[in-house]
Amino acid sequence: MRKVVVAMSGGIDSSVTALILKNQGYEVTGITLRMFRDSSIKCCGSEDSIEKFKKICNYIGIKYYVKDATSVFKKYVMDNFVENYLSAMTPNPCIECNRYVKFDYLLEIAKSMDSKLATGHYAIIEKNGNEFVLKRGVDSQKDQSYFLYPIKRDELKNIILPLGGLKKVEVKKIARENKLPIDLNKESRDICFIPEGNYYLWLKKNGYIKNIQGYFKDKKGNIIGTHKGYYKYTIGQRKGLGVSSAHGLYVVDINPYKNEVVVGELKDSYKSKVLCSNLNWLCEKEPSDGDSLFAQVRYRHKPAKGLIKYIDNNVFFEFEKPQFALTPGQSIVFYDGDRVTGGGAIAKVL
Secondary structure, three states: OOEEEEEOOOOHHHHHHHHHHHHOOOEEEEEEEEOOOOOOOOOOOOHHHHHHHHHHHHHHOOEEEEEEOHHHHHHHHHHHHHHHHHOOOOOOHHHHHHHHHHHHHHHHHHHHOOOEEEOOOOEEEEEEOOEEEEEEOOOOOOOOHHHHOOOOHHHHHHEEOOOOOOOHHHHHHHHHHOOOOOOOOOOOOOOOOOOOOOHHHHHHHOOOOOOOOEEEEOOOOOEEEEEOOHHHOOOOOOOOOOOOOOOOOEEEEEEOOOOEEEEEOHHHHEEEEEEEEEEEEOOOOOOOOOOEEEEEOOOOOOOEEEEEEEEOOEEEEEEEEEEEOOOOOOEEEEEEOOEEEEEEEEEEEO
16 A cells, blocks of 8 residues: 655645545655644644644544654754844844755655655645646645745655645635635744744744944945834835834845945845755756756746856856845745756845
């Protein structure tokens, strides 16, 4: 019998994933990861979600295990988030969780059990000739392929994504018709370990930052106001600056070392060229210098066309048209139609 480990959180998507695979004849084992012990957190990785996970597995009728991943999650997700945020970058904890926790730590557990790994992501992995490819899910409103680019190409064959060909309404219908003991209206948080939903408040509460007066400067270096810490601002931000101007002002640069926030007009927020780092290609042949690609820099960003360039062992991408609020730390994911060809992080905006 085919065996599969399902990464489960106690939520709709992973529960329906387990149910679908069981109905397809797989020997299904549910695994949930304990990722923190903060009782105020009620989503995946918490004690609250673990209890829901056990209830669902018993209802479906599958084996289950709880594995401890607190140290892995803290090191590669939480600590990475703090380090990048305090460096005035835009971290993406969900991508790092996929990279180091789900498709590294958990995948190795599945392989040790002679099983494939399945998750409830809305994306598609299919065989195309002699290779496996990652593609967008059919539900354009829920497609999560952007978050999956770090999966190693050789591991695609070991991963199953049953929800990629379904829409969310269909997944809810399956859960409802099978009377799964879950809340059909609950959606996952943007960042699971920040229950407040406010990065600044979480960082301050946990002692990572404190109010330190700094300066707002214009593009010419003139001081035009003060603030209480650069970490309260992000590239592209307009609201809540507290600086008056005849024109709308936007954050266009942040210098964490000098505690300075540079503001400019809307046009100053548009850039075209970025230096890329930590690239992971999911295609057999990596793009050549001067190849045209479509790049997506945020979850809901519409992929934009540009050219990839290799200079002195560095990889650059230049958009045909300037893009709003390109920020170091953002993930840049490349697409060929619906297929993910690879991705990395923006190391520098030029």
